[in-house]
Amino acid sequence: MKRIVLVGAGRVATCLGIALQKVDYEIVQVYSRTEVSASALARRLSTAYITSLDEICRDADLYLVAVTDSALEEVAEKVTKGREHALFVHTAGSMPLDVWKGWVRRYGVFYPMQTFSKEREVDFSKVPVFIEASSSEEWHDLHALAAELGSKVYGLTSDQRKYLHVAAVFACNFTNHMYVLGARLLEEHGIPFEVMLPLIDETARKVHELAPAEAQTGPAVRCDENVIIRHLAMLSDYPLVQDLYERISWSIRNQKTKEK
Amino acid sequence: MKRIVLVGAGRVATCLGIALQKVDYEIVQVYSRTEVSASALARRLSTAYITSLDEICRDADLYLVAVTDSALEEVAEKVTKGREHALFVHTAGSMPLDVWKGWVRRYGVFYPMQTFSKEREVDFSKVPVFIEASSSEEWHDLHALAAELGSKVYGLTSDQRKYLHVAAVFACNFTNHMYVLGARLLEEHGIPFEVMLPLIDETARKVHELAPAEAQTGPAVRCDENVIIRHLAMLSDYPLVQDLYERISWSIRNQKTKEK
Numbered sequence: 001m002k003r004i005v006l007v008g009a010g011r012v013a014t015c016l017g018i019a020l021q022k023v024d025y026e027i028v029q030v031y032s033r034t035e036v037s038a039s040a041l042a043r044r045l046s047t048a049y050i051t052s053l054d055e056i057c058r059d060a061d062l063y064l065v066a067v068t069d070s071a072l073e074e075v076a077e078k079v080t081k082g083r084e085h086a087l088f089v090h091t092a093g094s095m096p097l098d099v100w101k102g103w104v105r106r107y108g109v110f111y112p113m114q115t116f117s118k119e120r121e122v123d124f125s126k127v128p129v130f131i132e133a134s135s136s137e138e139w140h141d142l143h144a145l146a147a148e149l150g151s152k153v154y155g156l157t158s159d160q161r162k163y164l165h166v167a168a169v170f171a172c173n174f175t176n177h178m179y180v181l182g183a184r185l186l187e188e189h190g191i192p193f194e195v196m197l198p199l200i201d202e203t204a205r206k207v208h209e210l211a212p213a214e215a216q217t218g219p220a221v222r223c224d225e226n227v228i229i230r231h232l233a234m235l236s237d238y239p240l241v242q243d244l245y246e247r248i249s250w251s252i253r254n255q256k257t258k259e260k
Numbered sequence: 261m262k263r264i265v266l267v268g269a270g271r272v273a274t275c276l277g278i279a280l281q282k283v284d285y286e287i288v289q290v291y292s293r294t295e296v297s298a299s300a301l302a303r304r305l306s307t308a309y310i311t312s313l314d315e316i317c318r319d320a321d322l323y324l325v326a327v328t329d330s331a332l333e334e335v336a337e338k339v340t341k342g343r344e345h346a347l348f349v350h351t352a353g354s355m356p357l358d359v360w361k362g363w364v365r366r367y368g369v370f371y372p373m374q375t376f377s378k379e380r381e382v383d384f385s386k387v388p389v390f391i392e393a394s395s396s397e398e399w400h401d402l403h404a405l406a407a408e409l410g411s412k413v414y415g416l417t418s419d420q421r422k423y424l425h426v427a428a429v430f431a432c433n434f435t436n437h438m439y440v441l442g443a444r445l446l447e448e449h450g451i452p453f454e455v456m457l458p459l460i461d462e463t464a465r466k467v468h469e470l471a472p473a474e475a476q477t478g479p480a481v482r483c484d485e486n487v488i489i490r491h492l493a494m495l496s497d498y499p500l501v502q503d504l505y506e507r508i509s510w511s512i513r514n515q516k517t518k519e520k
Binding site: 094113114115126127128130154156159160162163164165166167168169170171172173174175176177178179180181182183184185186188189190191192193194195196197198199200201202203204206207208211212213215216217218219220221227230231234235240241243244245247248251252254255 | 354373390414420424425429430431437439440446451453458464466471472475480481487503505511515
């Protein structure tokens with residue numbers, strides 16, 4: 001399984017293509033609807049590019065499809081035609097395995113969970129990869145691919161992957177919003193955001209060693225009513241932020257009660 | 261200002277004492293109400309300890325008071341008696357400068373903002389220190405002290421420090437609760453929490469380079485109603501978590517609208 005076609009030239013395709021080439025896979029073609037994206041990635045990988053699905057070669061071992069969620073179903077139907085021998089895989093975490101069903105016999109999901117950007121090279125040894133496949137044979141092929149990249153592999157069902165996605169919204173997107181709200185309070189009182197970075201780093205570092213519930217600190221988990229009341233009063237000019245402060249504090253105490 | 265008495269033997273006193281000794285300050289005494297704490301820290305610093313405020317020596321240059329918020333006022337009154345020549349400083353971020361007023365002429369706040377633990381040595385070059393003082397002379401003394409530790413110094417008023425504390429509740433305590441909620445969803449679907457760590461690290465790392473509002477990703481900031489509705493439906497068994505998902509998503513969109 002050495003000859004790979006990259007279908008898509010976005011952030012995931014770019015990072016995966018570069019990493020796979022480094023461990024001696026051959027990227028035989030890059031496809032993107034837009035010539036700018038296709039040619040840019042093809043140049044980085046010193047390979048050919050095409051902008052029409054019909055022109056994709058028919059003799060690759062693996063077609064790695066990294067297109068947007070909404071485009072995937074249409075691409076799956078078209079790209080499989082006349083290439084029924086090969087293994088087809090998509091990289092979209094929120095899309096089910098079944099998207100390939102009916103079009104082709106050998107298929108799978110290869111979802112590397114990280115925030116990728118085209119400019120920065122990714123260390124795949126630090127990226128967990130979630131795999132699902134049509135049969136154990138394809139599962140092992142995909143496992144071998146991830147192992148070559150040095151990634152840690154997890155087998156998840158499509159249903160588990162859905163919950164993984166919601167969990168990531170909390171642990172990453174909502175976490176970033178907590179940074180936003182903190183930054184806003186600092187800004188409005190003339191304090192630079194950088195002062196918060198050492199604490200933010202330590203908060204992330206701590207959950208490498210402790211379960212998040214054990215790492216919880218602050219007035220809510222201490223049930224320090226005096227501080228909570230003082231903070232709510234200070235936030236009276238920001239009713240939405242005040243409301244979130246109250247509800248998250250309540251959720252922290254509720255979580256603590258449940259653990260007992 | 262080389263001879264220092266540590267009033268308190270908790271986490272902050274321990275980390276500060278070790279760091280100050282390393283840059284050649286002399287810790288002449290350690291005080292704690294409890295002998296176990298006092299003797300433990302005194303042993304680490306090879307110095308004397310006392311457990312009565314009356315026995316604290318009268319010829320130190322600086323009395324560094326690192327006791328709990330609730331004990332500070334009482335300690336301030338007692339520890340200043342007969343030592344009116346010296347500089348008195350407390351390390352509690354949430355307590356005002358005024359706590360010293362009336363008791364002594366030279367005083368200040370020296371608040372190193374980090375999560376300290378007695379077991380781990382702290383790199384003070386990565387700890388921001390917030391200073392306030394009775395006059396510019398004391399301010400410069402405290403600035404010099406922080407500079408010797410390699411810390412970045414910020415001058416904040418007592419009022420600014422109060423908002424700094426609320427901001428830290430959002431950026432650190434509430435962030436950790438987002439990890440807790442994510443961890444719970446993963447656990448209930450048989451997924452190990454460790455899979456989330458690379459994304460958590462990257463989320464923290466990103467705000468070193470981008471303002472948090474610019475770093476925001478996820479369905480809420482993309483206004484991706486389909487994903488949000490699907491996620492809310494998946495959370496119907498967890499009404500409290502569902503409620504937080506909805507409100508935080510709304511807050512993200514509200515924040516985005518304001519930026520426009």
